[in-house]
Amino acid sequence: MKGGSKYQPLLEYLQQSDRAEVVITFADIETLMDAPLPDSARHNRAWWSNRSKGALQATAWMGAGYLVKDLNFLDEQVTFHKPPQVYRVQRVNDEIQWNGELVKALRSHMQLTQAGFAKELRIRQQTVSEWEKAVYEPSRASSNYLTLVAEKAKFTLESEDP
Structure with a gap:
């Protein structure tokens, strides 16, 4: 991140935190930056999206190893969390059992939106959304493909003890 970015103080604040989760008000972020947040930060959920481009x-927050976990416009606060x-993961017959949380974690690790992740997997964005919301779990073939994508992306998976 460029040292000249107005979000540099937020990056440094989060880098200094040793907590897995940081809840901070918009006002506190503005105090750190010594500048106001744009109006869109107070009304537009997309402003807080975990995206790596643009x-x-x-x-700032992704560079410090955090992702936005929750956003409360009423209380004007954001919750950042450090993903593990x-x-x-659970395995059955040495195959990873993919669930919504794991799919979302892989997508976040790859720093992709649902649409970008769907494009990468050559599936519909709606399918990614349904997996993440646990409407249904990936099929066996999809699970095997997700495992290959995870390995390629250096997404570290470790089996749970039986």
């Missing part, structure tokens, strides 16, 4: 603000470095 958003200096997201570069290693994800524990």
Whole structure:
């Protein structure tokens, strides 16, 4: 991240935190930056999206190893969380059992939107959404493909102890 970015103080604040989850008000972020947040930060959920391109603000929190977990416009606060470095998974017959949380974690690790992840997998965005919301779980073939994509993306998976 460029040292000249107005979001540099947020990056540094988060880098100094040793907590897995940080809840901070918009006002506190503005105090850190010594500048107001844009109006869109107070009304537009997309401003807070975890995207790696075209958003200096997201570069700040993602550069510090955090993702936006929750957003409360009424209380004007955001919850950042540090995703685990290693994800524990269940295996059946040595095959990873993919679920919504794991699919979302892989997508976040790859720094992709649902649409971008769907394009990468050559599936519909709606399918990604349904997996993440646990409407249904990936089929066996999709699970095997997700495992290959995870390996390619260096997404670290570790089996749970039986």
